[in-house]
Amino acid sequence: MSNGVTKSDGRGLRRAALDILFRVEHGLFAESLLKEAFSDGMPSRDRAFLQEIVYGTIRRRGLLDTIIAEFSSVKTSRMETRIVLALRLGVYQILHMSRVPASAAVNETVSIAAEERQAKNFCNAVLRAILRAVKFSDSPGEPTRSLETDAGRWACFDRDIFAPLEGDSVAHVAAKYSHPEFLVARWIKRFGVDETIELCRANNRVPQVYARRNSLKISEADFIAKLQQESPEVRAAGGGTYLVAGLKTQDSAMLKSGKMVIQAPTAASVAPFLAPEAGERVLDLCAAPGGKAAHLAELMGDRGELVAVDAHHARIRLLEETRRRLGITCMEIVHADGREYAQKHPGAFDRILLDAPCSNTGVLARRVEARWRCGESELQKIVSLQSDLLAAAAVALKPGGTLVYSTCSIEDEENSGVVDNFLTTHGDFTLNESLLTLPHRGTGDGGYVARLIKR
Numbered sequence: 001m002s003n004g005v006t007k008s009d010g011r012g013l014r015r016a017a018l019d020i021l022f023r024v025e026h027g028l029f030a031e032s033l034l035k036e037a038f039s040d041g042m043p044s045r046d047r048a049f050l051q052e053i054v055y056g057t058i059r060r061r062g063l064l065d066t067i068i069a070e071f072s073s074v075k076t077s078r079m080e081t082r083i084v085l086a087l088r089l090g091v092y093q094i095l096h097m098s099r100v101p102a103s104a105a106v107n108e109t110v111s112i113a114a115e116e117r118q119a120k121n122f123c124n125a126v127l128r129a130i131l132r133a134v135k136f137s138d139s140p141g142e143p144t145r146s147l148e149t150d151a152g153r154w155a156c157f158d159r160d161i162f163a164p165l166e167g168d169s170v171a172h173v174a175a176k177y178s179h180p181e182f183l184v185a186r187w188i189k190r191f192g193v194d195e196t197i198e199l200c201r202a203n204n205r206v207p208q209v210y211a212r213r214n215s216l217k218i219s220e221a222d223f224i225a226k227l228q229q230e231s232p233e234v235r236a237a238g239g240g241t242y243l244v245a246g247l248k249t250q251d252s253a254m255l256k257s258g259k260m261v262i263q264a265p266t267a268a269s270v271a272p273f274l275a276p277e278a279g280e281r282v283l284d285l286c287a288a289p290g291g292k293a294a295h296l297a298e299l300m301g302d303r304g305e306l307v308a309v310d311a312h313h314a315r316i317r318l319l320e321e322t323r324r325r326l327g328i329t330c331m332e333i334v335h336a337d338g339r340e341y342a343q344k345h346p347g348a349f350d351r352i353l354l355d356a357p358c359s360n361t362g363v364l365a366r367r368v369e370a371r372w373r374c375g376e377s378e379l380q381k382i383v384s385l386q387s388d389l390l391a392a393a394a395v396a397l398k399p400g401g402t403l404v405y406s407t408c409s410i411e412d413e414e415n416s417g418v419v420d421n422f423l424t425t426h427g428d429f430t431l432n433e434s435l436l437t438l439p440h441r442g443t444g445d446g447g448y449v450a451r452l453i454k455r
Contacts, residue, residue: 013046015112017053021085030054030368057092058368059204062178064088070161071129086113090127095149102131133158147176169193179371202440203364210241210264214326215298218259226254237443239268258325263291266437266445271295273449274404278303280350285338285393288315290322292355297328309334309341342392351402354393356386358407358414362446386418394426397454406449410438415448428455
């Protein structure tokens with residue numbers, strides 16, 4: 001590990017978490033940073049601790065900042081970034097990591113907060129003020145003063161922390177369930193308060209791990225047998241996936257050998273929706289990191305031509321690694337802007353998958369930074385890009401061909417809105433079927449998929 005954490009070391013792990021959070025604040029992604037941080041000598045329990053404290057602090061950022069603001073004389077906007085991050089780490093441990101002693105949550109976090117004694121004293125004062133103000137109970141207190149921190153465990157404060165639900169439902173839900181107000185406001189308008197709370201709760205859960213068989217490398221019977229050796233709990237889920245509770249992915253022989261793909265049911269349902277056949281010419285227009293492209297190749301029996309396009313050079317490497325590990329030979333990888341590539345290949349493909357860039361509001365539990373990186377203006381830019389990509393994909397499709405448009409979003413503008421607008425300007429296309437999945441009404445992932453036929 002870059003900072004030398006190779007064994008159980010509470011202070012070192014917290015310092016590593018602080019460094020990761022700092023880099024996330026500057027636009028990087030926690031998942032890739034954690035992979036960098038995990039060293040070969042790091043015990044599984046330390047990996048689990050580091051992952052939980054990083055992901056949990058990012059997910060609960062809005063809640064943590066609400067609590068910090070109540071007990072700090074300095075606004076978070078005026079604090080140094082590392083001080084804010086250290087306070088978030090400390091409050092997250094106090095509220096959501098019951099196995100961590102309160103003294104360790106405070107002392108170890110304060111020790112990494114900053115070099116200056118004044119900053120350490122400030123962090124110590126804020127965290128200890130929060131400790132004095134909160135009690136834990138197996139039953140809720142007043143809604144403005146309490147929150148559920150774990151299943152059946154409630155943190156009850158000695159003062160109001162949240163706005164009244166009846167008076168300001170958007171502020172209450174956004175703060176308590178740690179989502180941006182703009183998302184909460186649009187969801188309350190669409191779903192109502194109660195269902196919005198359930199949606200936010202689903203987004204805050206630790207996502208389950210699902211595995212899918214690589215049919216090019218292993219039979220179903222052998223896959224199940226080996227999967228049961230690697231995971232203490234195996235249960236069939238949707239899209240040909242299996243819930244694999246307790247699977248240690250970093251140690252999985254099947255994952256390393258390419259016999260298994262980690263893919264959630266919603267994502268695993270997209271390639272079958274396109275239903276490519278052996279011998280066809282298929283285009284995946286935004287293909288990286290390659291899970292859906294690989295699934296297309298498997299459904300084709302690795303026979304035919306699959307062109308996997310992606311605009312981002314760094315993500316091309318992920319596609320190449322996926323192709324190599326899974327043993328796929330029919331996939332050609334192209335580094336290009338999908339819009340330009342499709343326009344240059346009119347009528348060239350039997351089937352096209354456009355898994356479009358999106359806001360990721362259907363997978364906020366997995367993509368922990370996404371909720372804090374999306375706003376109304378960003379949403380409109382995404383919709384414009386999605387529309388351009390869909391129009392370009394239409395050019396590359398043969399008459400009689402099938403085009404599947406999919407996102408990991410649950411926002412109407414990115415889903416049915418994009419498709420409806422497309423159909424008004426493309427009279428040679430018809431909508432065959434569409435499906436919206438919501439995180440709180442299934443396996444914890446949301447998304448949209450639409451099948452379009454070119455007459």
